[in-house]
Amino acid sequence: MDSRQLLIDTMSQLMWERGYADTSPRDVRERSGVGQGSMYHHFPTKRDLALAALERNVADLLPAASELDGPGDPMARIEAYLMRPRDALKGCKVGRMTQDPQVREDPALLAPVQRAFAQVHTRWVRVLREAVAAGGLRADLDPEHLAHTLMAVLQGGYVLAIAQQDPGPFDDARAGALSLLRAAAPSTPHPTTTRRNRTP
Amino acid sequence: MDSRQLLIDTMSQLMWERGYADTSPRDVRERSGVGQGSMYHHFPTKRDLALAALERNVADLLPAASELDGPGDPMARIEAYLMRPRDALKGCKVGRMTQDPQVREDPALLAPVQRAFAQVHTRWVRVLREAVAAGGLRADLDPEHLAHTLMAVLQGGYVLAIAQQDPGPFDDARAGALSLLRAAAPSTPHPTTTRRNRTP
DNA sequence: GTCTATATATCGATAGAC
DNA sequence: GTCTATCGATATATAGAC
Numbered sequence: 001m002d003s004r005q006l007l008i009d010t011m012s013q014l015m016w017e018r019g020y021a022d023t024s025p026r027d028v029r030e031r032s033g034v035g036q037g038s039m040y041h042h043f044p045t046k047r048d049l050a051l052a053a054l055e056r057n058v059a060d061l062l063p064a065a066s067e068l069d070g071p072g073d074p075m076a077r078i079e080a081y082l083m084r085p086r087d088a089l090k091g092c093k094v095g096r097m098t099q100d101p102q103v104r105e106d107p108a109l110l111a112p113v114q115r116a117f118a119q120v121h122t123r124w125v126r127v128l129r130e131a132v133a134a135g136g137l138r139a140d141l142d143p144e145h146l147a148h149t150l151m152a153v154l155q156g157g158y159v160l161a162i163a164q165q166d167p168g169p170f171d172d173a174r175a176g177a178l179s180l181l182r183a184a185a186p187s188t189p190h191p192t193t194t195r196r197n198r199t200p
Numbered sequence: 201m202d203s204r205q206l207l208i209d210t211m212s213q214l215m216w217e218r219g220y221a222d223t224s225p226r227d228v229r230e231r232s233g234v235g236q237g238s239m240y241h242h243f244p245t246k247r248d249l250a251l252a253a254l255e256r257n258v259a260d261l262l263p264a265a266s267e268l269d270g271p272g273d274p275m276a277r278i279e280a281y282l283m284r285p286r287d288a289l290k291g292c293k294v295g296r297m298t299q300d301p302q303v304r305e306d307p308a309l310l311a312p313v314q315r316a317f318a319q320v321h322t323r324w325v326r327v328l329r330e331a332v333a334a335g336g337l338r339a340d341l342d343p344e345h346l347a348h349t350l351m352a353v354l355q356g357g358y359v360l361a362i363a364q365q366d367p368g369p370f371d372d373a374r375a376g377a378l379s380l381l382r383a384a385a386p387s388t389p390h391p392t393t394t395r396r397n398r399t400p
Numbered sequence: 401g402t403c404t405a406t407a408t409a410t411c412g413a414t415a416g417a418c
Numbered sequence: 419g420t421c422t423a424t425c426g427a428t429a430t431a432t433a434g435a436c
Contacts, residue, residue: 038420163310235402
């Protein structure tokens with residue numbers, strides 16, 4: 001791999017692990033093995049490298065979210081995406097950036113984060129609308145709101161897991177969200193009668 | 201106010217605004233007006249000051265959460281706490297700490313965060329159990345899970361709001377959570393009949 | 401308790417040879 | 419493109435007088 005790509009990869013990892021402010025050019029050089037001169041040749045400032053690394057982290061994230069778009073039962077897609085294996089103690093490589101003052105105060109650094117979340121939100125809204133249309137969710141629920149609710153459950157789940165140094169709260173949070181979604185299925189006409197066959 | 205308290209107050213603010221790593225002893229001196237010698241007299245290291253400031257931030261947070269404990273209808277308490285006015289763009293002064301590597305890798309600094317979240321969780325579980333008992337929530341929902349879900353909605357809502365630099369996603373996330381909770385009320389025996397009087 | 405002076409390490413970059 | 423040398427500023431304290 002060439003130095004440029006190696007620097008981006010290394011910075012991406014470090015920004016996930018330690019954030020932007022707490023990652024020094026020295027850290028990047030030591031982990032990547034790329035020399036000082038080489039580094040400043042490719043990226044005149046730390047910020048330039050961070051921008052490239054952020055774009056890379058965003059690009060890593062979006063393919064997973066496109067799982068929400070797939071074919072098949074919308075409720076099944078929602079469950080699959082919500083319950084997809086995630087490393088709760090590492091947190092979200094994009095969401096993490098919002099807590100770094102040097103990122104959130106720099107519009108250019110915040111922009112990729114903003115775009116990424118907007119795209120994920122759009123996908124959530126779409127699948128939630130489909131779930132309503134397919135009768136899997138009550139029609140009085142607002143897909144725009146629910147999309148933010150479910151994104152927040154994941155982002156906040158990471159916070160709780162890291163606080164306890166235990167993935168448990170993350171898993172609880174999403175299990176709870178899923179059970180609420182199921183409880184929010186449209187009520188069947190006669191709850192006390194035999195359950196109808198769902199796959200006629 | 202004496203220097204010691206002034207230092208703690210100032211450090212608390214700065215840790216909320218900028219986190220631990222990105223707050224320097226110099227920042228604290230400049231905002232507080234307390235001199236160098238004085239500062240190191242009261243707190244031998246930055247970490248010592250941070251510990252005191254963190255305890256203070258935790259102490260600020262817990263009274264609000266005790267709103268969950270009050271008397272009256274449990275679902276009303278849940279709604280009141282969830283919808284309580286919050287500055288979405290500032291984020292949570294306790295949850296924020298989980299994203300600071302220097303905090304999360306230091307057990308002594310992480311401990312107050314851990315305790316605070318554990319206490320809030322306990323209160324959520326209690327009020328959710330009461331809601332189930334009072335018939336406001338379906339009995340097949342797990343209060344332990346839901347407690348983490350609702351905490352995550354708030355913590356994650358902050359992340360989304362900061363990413364968009366707009367409180368909207370935070371408000372959407374909690375509105376969505378509330379609508380799910382309402383949709384998860386036990387189904388009435390005959391959904392098509394006239395609604396029963398809820399305050400007989 | 402508070403002050404001023406000083407110290408060591410690291411940060412984030414620049415200079416200029418190869 | 420990569421290397422080594424150097425730089426001014428800041429971070430995080432220490433020292434010691436008052």
